[in-house]
Amino acid sequence: MKHVVASVGVVALLTPAFISSVQAEESAKGSEHHHRELVQTIKEFPDSMPRFVYDSGLSFEYPDAVRGIYVTGHSAGGERFNTLVDLMNTTDLNAMVIDIKDDFGNLTYKPEDGSPFSDIGNTYIKDPREMLEVLEENEIYPIARVVVFKDSVLAEKRPELSFKENGAVWANGRGESFVNPFLKEVWDYNVQIAIEAAKMGFKEIQFDYVRFPEGFETRDDSLEYDLGEYAKNSEDGINYRVDAVSDFVEYASEQLKPYDVDVSVDIFGYAATLEEAPGIGQNFNRISEHVDVISSMIYPSHWTPYFGIDKPDLEPYNLINEYSKVENEKLAELDERPISRPWIQDFTASYLGAGNYMVYGAAEVQAQIQALYDNDINEFLLWNAGNTYTEGVDYLPE
Numbered sequence: 001m002k003h004v005v006a007s008v009g010v011v012a013l014l015t016p017a018f019i020s021s022v023q024a025e026e027s028a029k030g031s032e033h034h035h036r037e038l039v040q041t042i043k044e045f046p047d048s049m050p051r052f053v054y055d056s057g058l059s060f061e062y063p064d065a066v067r068g069i070y071v072t073g074h075s076a077g078g079e080r081f082n083t084l085v086d087l088m089n090t091t092d093l094n095a096m097v098i099d100i101k102d103d104f105g106n107l108t109y110k111p112e113d114g115s116p117f118s119d120i121g122n123t124y125i126k127d128p129r130e131m132l133e134v135l136e137e138n139e140i141y142p143i144a145r146v147v148v149f150k151d152s153v154l155a156e157k158r159p160e161l162s163f164k165e166n167g168a169v170w171a172n173g174r175g176e177s178f179v180n181p182f183l184k185e186v187w188d189y190n191v192q193i194a195i196e197a198a199k200m201g202f203k204e205i206q207f208d209y210v211r212f213p214e215g216f217e218t219r220d221d222s223l224e225y226d227l228g229e230y231a232k233n234s235e236d237g238i239n240y241r242v243d244a245v246s247d248f249v250e251y252a253s254e255q256l257k258p259y260d261v262d263v264s265v266d267i268f269g270y271a272a273t274l275e276e277a278p279g280i281g282q283n284f285n286r287i288s289e290h291v292d293v294i295s296s297m298i299y300p301s302h303w304t305p306y307f308g309i310d311k312p313d314l315e316p317y318n319l320i321n322e323y324s325k326v327e328n329e330k331l332a333e334l335d336e337r338p339i340s341r342p343w344i345q346d347f348t349a350s351y352l353g354a355g356n357y358m359v360y361g362a363a364e365v366q367a368q369i370q371a372l373y374d375n376d377i378n379e380f381l382l383w384n385a386g387n388t389y390t391e392g393v394d395y396l397p398e
Helices: 002-012 016-029 029-049 080-090 129-139 150-158 184-200 228-236 238-259 269-273 286-290 318-331 362-373
Strands: 068-072 095-101 141-147 204-208 262-268 295-296 341-347 380-383
Touching: 029 129, 029 269, 068 080, 068 141, 080 129, 080 295, 095 184, 095 362, 129 141, 129 184, 184 238, 204 228, 204 238, 204 295, 228 238, 238 262, 238 286, 262 269, 262 286, 269 295, 286 295, 295 318, 295 341, 295 380, 362 380
Parallel strands: 068 095, 068 380, 095 141, 141 204, 204 262, 262 295, 341 380
Antiparallel strands: none
């Protein structure tokens, strides 16, 4: 398909003068010789032909380094949005990661009439274009978050695209369902949503939940699902879950190239500390090879005893520092390394229980940022599910 598109583009650009010269040449030298000349010309032309790039009409410059926050659809479309814009304008923060397809599988805005996604649209963000124009005016870099394989809405609507148990759509302990990363139809569904976000004017597509459900390896044999084109891989004993997830990332990145957007992927932090995480299908290096940005989720509260740290939530600097060393070693193995832009913690993990957590304030957030800077990682994203971010943080510590 790639070669066909290139050829069509070349033929469309042949001018009348060019065609006339070829016709004259055909009369003088014969049709066979003309055929060889035309084929040769078409083969050489694409090398100097600019690639089609979609123009949304909005203009955003990539910042000196992305320092961003997570923003839900409710916040982006509600009163909190103005507060978050003020936060950007009064600090060194400069980017928003905004939910476009959320953790349930819904869009956070209403697509145009006739869209295949009309039934999953919500009015949290009433006018995405207007919102993006505000970001443009305030020089805030816009990143669209698209949750991929965790999708209860699509799973219930199309059970054949999900995992089933005893004939019903399977859900995890939190009541969340996933769709099947082996199926190309699922890939295209999410890529098309990403393309729509790019057309709106977002400058980056961030794919989240690019994985199988946690602990999938323990229920692999009990769930019913279609292996699609990966059936032959499973018979050969190849790690087909890793193949499916890595192939999706490569495919999505290729499909988004004409839309002038970067592609990033959220990934479990521990995936960088292992050769790969085959249960969920994440291989840090294979995913990193096909993205512009890799965003490991390295919240101290999410680690069990690791790196010799018994209670990671109590040692934010040490946890991030130790992780960063490992990640830098992994990225150094790649010929072309993506930007590292980890997710860090701006919330208090009281659910860990007394003695295992502490209240996170400016000092704890700043300690994580300092650990990144000390390891030459200059970009980061702050996670707070309620979008209430700590005041008084120095986002550019010495």
